Amino acid sequence: MIASKYGYIRLLLTITLAGFFLYHLRENNPISISANAIVNEISVQNDSTTLIRVPKNIPVRTYFQFLDSITIQYDSLTPYALTEHILVHANPWIIDTLKNTDYYHMKAKDSFVYDQKEMIALKAGSVLEVPDSIKAEKIHSSLKKTHIDINIPEFKLRIYEDTLLLHQFVIRVGRNEQKYLKMGDRITDLRTITGNGTIVGHIKKPDYYNPVDGHQYLTTKRDDNKVTKLPQIPFLETEVSGIRNGQLIHPTTNPISLGKASSNGCIGTREADAWVLYYHAPVGTKITIRYDTIIADEFGKEQILNDIYRYQKN
Structure with missing residues (x-):
């Protein structure tokens, strides 16, 4: 009788606690x-x-x-x-x-x-x-309506959903020079290529190479001169004007280079920004890479940007 009574109390306590846990959750x-x-x-x-x-x-x-x-x-x-x-x-x-x-x-x-x-x-x-x-x-539906817009001389990458601006990042772009790259085994124009296209791939575990000499990097020297291992952040592979030219969008470990023409052709972002971009750019996302030196500022006033590639003189 006593055992039965205690068993009943334990059962009642279990039901009570379960009910409290369900309510709390x-x-x-x-x-x-x-x-x-x-x-x-x-x-x-x-x-x-x-x-x-x-x-x-x-x-x-x-x-x-x-x-x-x-x-x-x-x-x-x-x-x-x-x-x-x-x-x-x-x-x-x-x-x-x-x-x-x-x-x-x-x-x-x-x-x-x-x-x-x-x-x-x-x-x-x-x-x-x-x-x-x-x-x-x-x-x-939101991701299907998302597209990426890059304006080279402005050093800006924007993410839109239809016409709504979701995010805006400072980037780095390719240098205005031609250079021999071992990875392509040819003299290459390092300027970032313009055109309309799509994101065609993600590199989730990227390896880092110097395209000039083909040397693989395992560590990086940061802007504060500290050495760290390279991060694991996805690279985005682009196809522009129907051509996959190896032009990637990826993070840089040296954000001091952002806002400059300082890469070998790829488009660089901050590490944090690269995560945001990746999750707004599934394969098939539309991308526009343009070269507009005349833009409107936030107040609608015309602004003339520096012609970093000297296109107007060509």
């Missing part, structure tokens, strides 16, 4: 979830929102493999094509976390980062949302 996570999500930490229920708890700390080094494992597993369970870009836009805090792996962001916090690849991209216990079809379609 719903109050602090305004997302429709099922009881199965609480028990198993993963829930797939027809076309409802799915929550996935990150099981352990995921460093940048294995971040893409982890996301790939999720998209592969859940793509067959969602009524739409689940992609990495849809998953991350449903969880925009991920982009903010990745932006904060920027060496110079961490330096501003008095933190020296030797190897960005070992920084935590996803913390253990954090929750990822796999969106329902309505939210996923909204994200997909």
